[in-house]
Amino acid sequence: MERTIQKKLAVDGDSWVAVDVYGEPDAPGLVIVPGVMSDALSWRQVVDAIAAWQSVVVVNRRGRTPSGPLTDSYSLRTEVEDLGVVLDEFDSTRALFGWSYGGLITLLAANDRPIPQVLAYEPVMRPFGRHAVPDLKSAAETADWDRCVEIVNRQISGFSAAHVEDLQADQHGWAALRRLSEPLYAELGALNAAPPPDVMARQADQVDLIIGQCNRGTAPYGTSFDDVRQHVAHAAVHELAGQGHLAHIQAPAELGHLLNNLAAI
Template identity: 70%
Template sequence: MEQTIQNQRKWSVSGGSWVTADVYGEPDAAGLVVVPGAMSDAHAWRHVATALDAWPSVTVVNRRGRTPSGPLTGGYSLRTEVEDLGLILDKCPGTQALFGWSYGGLIALLAANDRPLRQVIAYEPVMRPFGSHVLPDLQAAEERADREATVEIVNQKIAGLDAAQVETLRADPQGWADLRRLSRPAYAELVALNAAPPPDELARRADRVDLIIGQCNHGTAPYGTSFDDVRRRVTRAGIHVLPGQGHLAHLQAPAELGRLLNGLATAR
């Protein structure tokens, strides 16, 4: 049965900021916590969340830096994200599984170094030195508050889209406006991602780890090669390939991604 959104939650976090989450299914039941990555928010994951029925509840986090959550605040770092997620997990006792996408996947895997978790699932998690080559360009765009340039840099110089594909994105006024809005924390997040070396082992306190990669990115830079870097740091991980998909499966094939995630839950 398709899950429906039941309520929104809000928690205070460090630096005077706050984070929110959309909760689907039974709001008081233990279930799955979803951590989106950069250039994404809880709203972008709504079609995946409604396709998930293997857990009684699905809590989709709006990380700080995206509306309606609060600002990144001074001293923002990857550790800030892990601490925010730890607070959310404290407020969602009995969480059955934690799922993260991209930058959110790294955050989830690091959280499983801090605390025991039953299951961690990560879709194409990224880690240092992912995207480091565009930091000067993103910094220049940030100093000009040029959101157009930020979106173009992320999509062309990181994701590898060509100019025609970017123009196709721009042709959708609402979609382009959403990308501009979501690009606000992109530079700070990429700085944080590359600021500190990752630990030798990830998710060391998780009972089970499942790593997912889209078939189109398998072994291909930047997402496939970063995935391989992560995989080398996760022991005993199950590896799963989503056929015909790339990094944006949550937007392009939410039902297929939902079925894969449901299958991983029932395989516990």
């Protein structure tokens, strides 16, 4: 599916959200909400594999180029309201898909308005990553983005030092991760600042939660997934074989095909 347009939408707090639109903008479609350390470009290969919807809108959440700043009033509620602006603009949306923090945002958005289908890959919720917030705060205050990338990979995701060294060896990729880490402290703080409601996706007709097989029942992503599951009473659970949290990078075609198979249209 080819990108048709990129559009900027004004949101509260003198900021804006840019979206990449693939396919026919006015056709019934899917809206994708990435999580932390991710932007719309990171989802290009997944979009290539999606065929079940006539359009795909990928959100660049605020805090990442070419969207606007987080602003001082930023919170988890800010993210939900920003997504509401996107849904108002693309009112033929048939499904929401969120990854990680983006998964939580989509589930909360479906409390505010009716959504035919919500899909979420390893959504996370409080207290995810709370232990790393003080170190992220120190790194962000000194603009030490290398340290921020190390913290999210080592202290939060639990990857090895060798994994981080491999990431650093790719100078272009590491530079992208440094940029994506700039809003990380504020995002993780917002995630942990306000408890989610007792029920999520209250107004969704269908909810499909997806977990990578490698993370089933293991911290941090599998255990946070289990916490989210307790708040979505009517969700179906699906597993992506052989994958962990980064399926959109390591197995984009497989993830796209799974979304096609789950599409309720």
